[in-house]
């Protein structure tokens with residue numbers, strides 16, 4: 001039986017980061033899980049390479065779009081390779097085979113009467129590559145907030161408006177078509193309001209797939225990109241079954257509409273089968289905010305991998321965050337989770353169990369099947385079933401939580417049985433109990449390794465081999481996994497600890513350091529200059545000419561007729577107030593500044609601004625696209641203190 005799943009195909013105007021990796025890790029987890037259920041699984045990912053943004057980014061680097069996209073697409077492939085999550089098909093939208101399929105989709109939609117030519121005047125967001133309907137000229141884009149541009153174009157339109165009923169019927173008939181339920185409800189509510197026709201070609205750009213017979217037109221990026229899912233497996237069969245339709249499209253929540261509305265409508269119009277399921281996960285937040293290029297708060301996966309190993313990251317993402325909801329990422333939380341659940345939890349149980357089998361039973365798994373703890377056995381049986389059921393519904397964190405309760409129960413059981421005491425007893429009964437205890441712990445370890453193989457594949461394989469399992473881990477079938485299959489008599493090999501403890505401070509410092517290097521490497525690849533380029537050096541004497549002092553804001557008011565300026569009255573410890581005019585009115589309300597200590601340049605020549613003499617300058621850090629942020633001392637210091 002086949003199972004075909006996809007990740008979004010990622011835009012090449014940003015280099016891969018942990019957000020992209022999150023989806024791809026989850027897809028890899030599902031791929032491995034489904035394989036262990038006996039499916040022949042194919043996973044597609046790729047790169048989305050057309051459109052204005054890519055054209056612009058390439059030009060900015062003095063490269064042709066083709067050269068530029070080759071570079072970034074390869075970076076995605078390299079990253080997936082390194083993280084051990086290479087998809088089975090990696091499809092680029094610049095691939096000629098993909099072009100043919102997009103053109104075919106258009107022909108079929110047209111032949112079936114769902115495409116017409118029209119003209120469009122409206123607001124367009126070049127950043128999201130999205131027309132913003134029902135909006136005023138210059139209005140901000142509802143998705144990214146950037147101002148939209150007014151454009152008029154001759155376009156081909158897709159009659160999306162005709163699909164309202166068929167889409168609603170699709171959602172009705174397949175309650176699991178869109179998961180989680182919140183996303184499904186959003187989509188249904190949106191479709192119920194009625195759908196506008198959709199412009200699917202552009203004449204305003206060249207970097208796209210040409211529309212057959214229409215030289216000036218190229219396809220709208222989403223009409224192009226979505227088709228990747230189908231073109232990547234064109235005509236392919238496995239186990240005698242067509243790979244298409246996809247069993248699952250895994251996506252982030254911001255692109256649900258494209259996948260759950262446009263995509264099935266395009267396919268219905270072309271008389272092609274629609275996918276079976278769409279799951280939209282939440283966002284990975286960094287310091288409570290969505291990671292994004294424009295905010296500059298992006299974290300990459302490979303520096304983390306180098307410090308903690310990739311399984312620690314996979315485990316953290318799947319255990320800590322409820323799949324489908326937003327979740328916070330932080331280095332500290334990652335290392336803490338690793339230490340508590342993997343090093344102290346699973347890792348400790350594995351090394352204790354294996355070393356006791358070595359010390360007490362010559363490294364051979366004793367036959368303790370009969371006396372094995374019935375309560376643990378029953379809990380293990382329930383856990384296996386519930387874990388698989390949760391994973392079937394993409395509730396990974398829930399499944400893992402249950403498995404860790406089982407590990408906790410075994411820990412407790414070991415303390416109760418106290419094998420270290422039993423070994424000293426001469427009674428045959430105690431020796432039988434010792435066999436049963438060791439068998440019980442080892443058997444739970446075996447079940448845990450099998451269940452964890454999709455989540456932390458390398459570590460699960462290590463535990464599996466330390467237990468001396470003969471059957472390869474990949475050939476375990478989850479349906480057949482049951483209590484009591486561990487064979488007595490097999491030899492364990494306790495090797496290095498699978499999860500050595502990690503020091504939080506050292507590890508997080510190292511990850512941050514590597515992250516800076518990795519960002520620089522990716523920026524160089526994208527042709528971006530570092531934010532702060534070192535300028536010519538100056539001597540200490542030059543620096544000492546600048547008198548930086550701490551000053552307190554005594555009063556602040558807006559300067560009439562100047563939106564950006566505030567007039568500040570400052571106490572710089574000179575026994576007289578100073579007046580400064582600062583361009584910070586868009587960043588601060590006057591009242592919030594009063595009483596704050598900030599840094600000023602005290603010996604700047606006075607200058608007249610809007611009729612006010614400004615005696616110096618307030619020091620602020622102004623990010624490239626952001627507002628100025630005032631600088632103030634970390635601890636209280638008297639006004640007038642000089643900065644040296």
Ligand code: MSP
Pocket residue numbers: 007008009010011012018019020022023048225226227228250251252253254255282283284285290291292
């Ligand atoms: N090219 C389109 C998708 C076309 S699919 C036919 C696109 N690309 S993207 O590069 O912006 O990638 C978006 C996807 O990356 C999200 O849907 C999600 O899968 C993943 N993520 C990017 N940033 C993310 C977070 N901060 N958190 C979680 N996932 C994130 O949209």
